[in-house]
Amino acid sequence: MTHILHVLDHSLPLHSGYTFRTRAILRAQMARGWEVRGITGHRHSASGPLEELVDGLHFHRTPGKPATGNPVLREWRDIAAHADAIEALVQQWRPDIIHAHSPVLNAIAAQRVAKRHAIPLVYEIRAFWEDAAVGNGTGTEGSPRYWLTRQLETHAVRNADAVAVICEGLRADLATRGIDPAKIIVSPNGVDMDQFGTPVPRDPALTAQLGLEGADVVGFIGSFYDYEGLDDLIAAMPRLVRARPRAKLLLVGGGPREQALRDQALASPFADHIVFVGRVPHDQVEHYYAQIDILAYPRKAMRLTDLVTPLKPLEAMAQGQLVAASSVGGHRELIEDGVTGTLFPPDDPAGIAAALAGLFADRGIWEDRRAVARAFVERERNWSSNILRYEPVYQRLLARPARTRAAA
CATH class of the missing domain: 3.40.50.2000 (Glycogen Phosphorylase B;)
Structure with a gap:
């Protein structure tokens, strides 16, 4: 052996x-x-x-x-x-x-x-x-x-x-x-499809606890490093809320940039549309995925993000989630724009807001998009x-x- x-x-x-x-x-x-x-x-x-x-x-x-x-x-x-x-x-x-x-x-x-x-x-x-x-x-x-x-x-x-x-x-x-x-x-x-391949239903009690009833929810679940571009996502919220008044941003996780991001969100004119959860036990993460309509990955453009493919977008696709991400090289290896996800320009809050607003305005494509993305993970990234x-x-x-x- x-x-x-x-x-x-x-x-x-x-x-x-x-x-x-x-x-x-x-x-x-x-x-x-x-x-x-x-x-x-x-x-x-x-x-x-x-x-x-x-x-x-x-x-x-x-x-x-x-x-x-x-x-x-x-x-x-x-x-x-x-x-x-x-x-x-x-x-x-x-x-x-x-x-x-x-x-x-x-x-x-x-x-x-x-x-x-x-x-x-x-x-x-x-x-x-x-x-x-x-x-x-x-x-x-x-x-x-x-x-x-x-x-x-x-x-x-x-x-x-x-x-x-x-x-x-x-x-x-x-x-x-x-x-x-x-x-x-x-x-x-x-992705381990045995672990991530069966999404759980949304928990109404958790929805209420997070203040997300009736909201268009954009979310990020992961580590708060500078290269993840979460500052750009927060900066995109005023434009997104003006286009989609029910939009909210759910941030789950923590890391070196957490305090700076909390300070930035507090200073936003739409601070009440940004929800920080902090770190959650790994066996509870799927319940937070279920609260989110669109998973956003706004990575900044640099050698690291151009060369390396992340894991989180694949996990989101396996969960049957919509994915929107910056068009850095690592994301382009995972996501086919308009087929398995939506790509937007990196380092561009206005571009992020426009892409997310467009997805919320076109819910008719959601079911097919989710199915195609999940099938891609099951077929090629299992x-x-x-x-x-x-x-x-x-x-x-x-x-x-x-x-x-x-x-x-």
Whole structure:
């Protein structure tokens, strides 16, 4: 039986797009009959034992706490600690494949162990770490740190036996760095249809509690980062309310921009049309999806959003929801304008308002739009079929007479 060890940044019980993708991969691989475990580094912040089962998945943790001090030295110390933990688990469990997931620090730690034990290594990139730092406001494009991280990423890709990326934008970028496209597979974001494929009915009591009776509801459910463009969505509300007086905006979640967004909403002339819920338990999220007529994803235009496809619009489509999103590259890979969703210009509150008002004025298309979008997810972005993309890569690596590392 094939043993797959996934090297991770963080995992369940933490909730994020990263952990939900991981959960889907591990569950699908277990259903395939493979033995699967995950090991997280020091960036996993949830308390718990060094080995635990969460939601039926087997996780190991890197012991100790994150290093402190100089950022570069701190990260190298964390890599060393992560590598030591991977080494101990490899000696105990003997995986056939090591599957490391971004950020690049995980790949570096995993490669040290994989090379020592001649174990094939797959490196999966969900976003380039340097671009994620810019999107999160913790880095600057073109800075020395940005350049160094980019070089580490390229080096890690060259030294992996195979590379998986979540979208065509990332594969195209790696090709410009001289990486052989044949070495790269695209394993796109998908949805567990068993979990998201059966929408719940709207709860009238929750509708009343939120003050949404009779409203045209636009919503966002997710993390409040700057690159999500929620400030543009709030700025669009005056125009939208003037066109659709019953329009309301429901924001569910939290994050670094939450207070700034609350302050912006409070200063809006239509503050009473903007409802903040805060974070909600994951098992309650579907009830908030049911309150929303149109899910809006107004991501700003930048390298991160042009290269990376998000998970949330797919989950919304699986829930039978209407989706409207900015026309950044990551969204264009997921949404066909006028077919599975509506695209509007990024960084443009007036364009957002016009697109949303147009959708509310044309309810006759809603039923067909929802059905087409859901069928797209079920057919092309369902994890039960997405998982098949890894299998030929694993088989090819395991069939090598000598499991040598890829040439640098």
